Amino acid sequence: MNDQTLTAEERAANLKGMGCARKRVEDVRFTQGKGNYVDDIKMDGMLFGDFVRSPYAHARVKSVNKEAALALPGVIAVLTAEDLAPLGLHWMPTLAGDKQMVLADGKVLFQGQEVAFVVAEDRYIAADAAELVDVDYEELPVITDPFESLKSDVVLREDLEGQTEGAHGPRKHHNHIFTWEQGDKDATEAVLAEADVVAEEMVYYHRTHPCPLETCGSVASMDKVTGKLTLYGTFQAPHAIRTVVSLISGIAEHNIRVISPDIGGGFGNKVGAYAGYVCSVVASIVTGKPVKWVEDRMENLMSTAFARDYWMQGKIAATKEGKITGLWCHTTADHGGFDACADPTKFPAGFMNICTGSYDIPMAYLAVDGVYTNKAPGGVAYRCSFRVTEAAYFIERMIEVLAIKLNMDAAELRRINFIKADQFPYQSALGWEYDSGDYHTAWEKALKAVDYDSLRAEQAQRVEDFKAGKTRKVLGIGLTHFTEIVGAGPVKNCDILGLGMFDSCEIRIHPTGSAIARLGTISQGQGHATTFAQIIASEIGLPADDITLEEGDTDTAPYGLGTYGSRSTPVAGAATAMAARKIRAKAQMIAAYLLEVHDNDVEWDVDRFAVKGAPERFKTMKEIAFAAYNQAIPGLEPGLEAVSYYDPPNMTYPFGAYICVMEIDVDTGEWEVRQFYALDDCGTRINPMIIEGQVHGGVTEALAIAMGQEIAYDEMGNIKTGTLMDFFIPTAWETPNYTTDHTVTPSPHHPIGAKGVGESPNVGGVPAFSNAVHDAFRPFGLVQSHMPHDHWRIWKIANNLGMHG
Numbered sequence: 001m002n003d004q005t006l007t008a009e010e011r012a013a014n015l016k017g018m019g020c021a022r023k024r025v026e027d028v029r030f031t032q033g034k035g036n037y038v039d040d041i042k043m044d045g046m047l048f049g050d051f052v053r054s055p056y057a058h059a060r061v062k063s064v065n066k067e068a069a070l071a072l073p074g075v076i077a078v079l080t081a082e083d084l085a086p087l088g089l090h091w092m093p094t095l096a097g098d099k100q101m102v103l104a105d106g107k108v109l110f111q112g113q114e115v116a117f118v119v120a121e122d123r124y125i126a127a128d129a130a131e132l133v134d135v136d137y138e139e140l141p142v143i144t145d146p147f148e149s150l151k152s153d154v155v156l157r158e159d160l161e162g163q164t165e166g167a168h169g170p171r172k173h174h175n176h177i178f179t180w181e182q183g184d185k186d187a188t189e190a191v192l193a194e195a196d197v198v199a200e201e202m203v204y205y206h207r208t209h210p211c212p213l214e215t216c217g218s219v220a221s222m223d224k225v226t227g228k229l230t231l232y233g234t235f236q237a238p239h240a241i242r243t244v245v246s247l248i249s250g251i252a253e254h255n256i257r258v259i260s261p262d263i264g265g266g267f268g269n270k271v272g273a274y275a276g277y278v279c280s281v282v283a284s285i286v287t288g289k290p291v292k293w294v295e296d297r298m299e300n301l302m303s304t305a306f307a308r309d310y311w312m313q314g315k316i317a318a319t320k321e322g323k324i325t326g327l328w329c330h331t332t333a334d335h336g337g338f339d340a341c342a343d344p345t346k347f348p349a350g351f352m353n354i355c356t357g358s359y360d361i362p363m364a365y366l367a368v369d370g371v372y373t374n375k376a377p378g379g380v381a382y383r384c385s386f387r388v389t390e391a392a393y394f395i396e397r398m399i400e401v402l403a404i405k406l407n408m409d410a411a412e413l414r415r416i417n418f419i420k421a422d423q424f425p426y427q428s429a430l431g432w433e434y435d436s437g438d439y440h441t442a443w444e445k446a447l448k449a450v451d452y453d454s455l456r457a458e459q460a461q462r463v464e465d466f467k468a469g470k471t472r473k474v475l476g477i478g479l480t481h482f483t484e485i486v487g488a489g490p491v492k493n494c495d496i497l498g499l500g501m502f503d504s505c506e507i508r509i510h511p512t513g514s515a516i517a518r519l520g521t522i523s524q525g526q527g528h529a530t531t532f533a534q535i536i537a538s539e540i541g542l543p544a545d546d547i548t549l550e551e552g553d554t555d556t557a558p559y560g561l562g563t564y565g566s567r568s569t570p571v572a573g574a575a576t577a578m579a580a581r582k583i584r585a586k587a588q589m590i591a592a593y594l595l596e597v598h599d600n601d602v603e604w605d606v607d608r609f610a611v612k613g614a615p616e617r618f619k620t621m622k623e624i625a626f627a628a629y630n631q632a633i634p635g636l637e638p639g640l641e642a643v644s645y646y647d648p649p650n651m652t653y654p655f656g657a658y659i660c661v662m663e664i665d666v667d668t669g670e671w672e673v674r675q676f677y678a679l680d681d682c683g684t685r686i687n688p689m690i691i692e693g694q695v696h697g698g699v700t701e702a703l704a705i706a707m708g709q710e711i712a713y714d715e716m717g718n719i720k721t722g723t724l725m726d727f728f729i730p731t732a733w734e735t736p737n738y739t740t741d742h743t744v745t746p747s748p749h750h751p752i753g754a755k756g757v758g759e760s761p762n763v764g765g766v767p768a769f770s771n772a773v774h775d776a777f778r779p780f781g782l783v784q785s786h787m788p789h790d791h792w793r794i795w796k797i798a799n800n801l802g803m804h805g
């Protein structure tokens with residue numbers, strides 16, 4: 001055995017375990033076009049569904065005439081709310097405790113709302129037939145502004161009329177959904193009243209959309225003989241979907257098999273439940289044939305879950321020296337026609353109460369009011385754990401605004417107020433216990449890496465040159481220090497529709513020393529098959545290359561709550577390590593038995609158990625695996641497998657320091673990112689290459705959001721950005737170079753010390769880009785301006801500041 005000739009380091013390297021920049025095993029398939037997405041699923045006799053959608057943002061649906069559509073050859077059925085009503089399926093519950101129409105029931109509340117579902121023999125016939133469905137609408141007044149909505153006599157949700165209690169407490173107005181309050185209002189207001197300095201600003205984080213490359217879709221197949229429903233779909237939470245389908249359809253849960261095949265990006269868009277899923281299931285039950293529904297790009301942008309749309313009114317108080325004494329925030333949250341926000345049940349505004357950020361703020365108060373308008377429903381985490389990007393954007397803008405008020409350097413203001421390394425675990429004024437952090441170290445490393453002082457000197461020179469007429473370009477230095485909160489979790493705080501947010505992993509070792517692991521999460525491109533195998537490799541000493549990973553099939557995977565909110569590593573990653581440790585514990589008994597020593601007389605050594613003090617006497621994990629199946633210890637059951645359901649004791653708190661240096665042409669509003677530095681601390685790093693990829697992707701999405709991407713409506717409620725001609729997706733052309741860096745502050749409660757990282761680059765990136773724009777104009781008097789900072793809006797900033805002469 002050449003094992004004996006290798007050093008421990010060489011044996012460890014062969015495992016490709018944690019810390020290894022292992023190449024993504026998924027990519028062999030993906031780069032050869034061998035992925036298997038929902039739209040690749042083809043079944044015998046499969047039918048296709050397509051929606052009739054409302055052209056109006058608010059209208060009464062007086063009648064739906066299906067005749068012409070049904071007369072078209074190849075059309076099998078046209079479903080309306082009337083058809084679904086007897087089954088109780090014309091409305092469905094949302095994750096936020098609201099309910100949502102599956103098909104228009106008497107009225108429509110947003111443009112693109114589903115009115116009828118046409119089922120036909122192929123996709124094209126279905127689309128043609130959808131055009132033939134004749135809907136008689138009566139237009140109603142449209143409200144697209146949440147502040148107006150709260151003053152309007154127009155009742156948007158007639159189904160809730162007279163209902164003064166909502167899912168999250170009292171409703172103040174017929175278009176009001178909930179008020180969520182955190183922190184101490186009176187004490188915070190007292191601090192504001194006495195403060196040396198108070199900066200106040202409205203920070204708007206505009207409506208945008210995750211817009212994954214693959215749109216949403218499903219294929220439902222009801223087998224009437226076995227009574228089994230198989231549902232393929234683009235689900236970020238397949239198990240939760242199975243439970244919800246069972247609860248609302250009455251089909252026993254064991255008779256439902258939900259499968260998430262390959263997913264072409266989720267970004268939060270695929271967490272909730274959509275009308276298309278319900279309609280494909282009903283259509284399959286009705287027709288007895290498999291039914292596929294896949295939306296197109298415009299349908300995805302106009303009807304599936306949007307993100308953000310938070311109006312955050314802020315006040316921040318400080319001493320003259322810049323020590324922050326209090327933070328106050330009132331948010332008006334525009335949820336559109338239904339509250340279909342995907343947050344843990346007890347958090348109607350997600351984790352917005354992380355808005356004290358990285359700073360030691362002794363007193364704080366947050367209130368969020370949810371409001372209905374005539375816009376698409378949703379409110380998902382688009383690459384951020386439940387409204388954390390909103391919170392980070394808010395505090396990182398407020399810090400900048402305060403720095404202006406104090407006439408202070410914004411890097412210094414942050415430094416003065418950071419939570420110190422010795423304050424962790426840190427109890428925040430709005431209720432969180434930050435598990436760990438070392439913000440000062442990260443901050444100094446970042447400032448040094450970009451040579452902050454010379455950048456400031458260059459900027460000062462630039463301002464002079466501009467004033468002297470020597471240049472038409474200004475320079476912005478966008479600073480951000482963010483704190484994320486990921487890994488929902490703890491079941492005591494976090495559940496979705498009553499399902500506790502634990503996660504799971506099951507590992508089965510085969511006799512020859514290879515293995516399969518199944519998890520309750522589901523990769524959408526993150527590379528779980530690569531990274532989770534690395535955790536197992538390090539924990540039990542079998543090569544990652546010999547470990548298969550399977551996710552997304554509810555018939556085989558242990559129950560889990562799915563992948564979003566960067567929870568896979570903090571929760572399922574922990575379950576993986578715990579399951580592996582159970583296996584190692586059994587392996588230790590087997591090894592000791594084979595080596596004829598006491599259990600405690602063997603010790604773990606990379607990929608084997610060796611006799612203490614006699615390292616030449618050992619059994620490798622591979623040998624132990626074989627023994628587990630034929631030479632088991634008398635009385636011990638054969639086999640080598642384990643499962644772990646992990647309920648994390650706390651969330652994890654990744655953080656980072658991002659700096660963006662931007663050049664802006666004041667005459668055209670064009671911008672150029674000259675430098676972007678991203679330092680992330682996600683605790684123990686499983687795969688540095690995947691982390692770097694996550695950061696590149698996330699910062700690019702942040703660039704999109706900050707610099708142009710938006711879901712905009714006109715006053716009639718028409719969506720103005722419903723195609724990729726208008727909705728900004730950066731290409732290689734717009735995407736700058738990034739410098740990535742890291743510090744490592746392990747999570748003290750996670751078995752391997754890892755924190756999530758997938759969302760961090762969005763949470764840190766958006767304020768970094770936006771602060772760069774603001775900072776470029778700060779010397780000319782700009783305090784606050786709303787995103788997205790497209791060329792036109794930047795031009796207007798310059799124009800309003802009188803910079804166009």
Ligand code: PCD
Nearest residue numbers: 266267268381383525531564565568569686687756757758
């Ligand atoms: N420390 C550490 C951490 C982490 N990691 C890695 O990294 C990744 C990620 O992770 P995380 O953070 O944990 O996360 P997840 O859970 O897995 O995932 C989720 C996320 O993820 C991200 N990313 C991504 N990518 C891709 N490609 N695609 C997609 O879709 C996506 N999405 C996005 C989102 S949006 Mo939400 O849903 O909004 O809530 S949330 C999210 C994986 O693989 C892992 O393993 C490592 O390595 N290390």
Ligand SMILES: [Cu+]
Nearest residue numbers: 381384386387
């Ligand atoms: Cu979010």
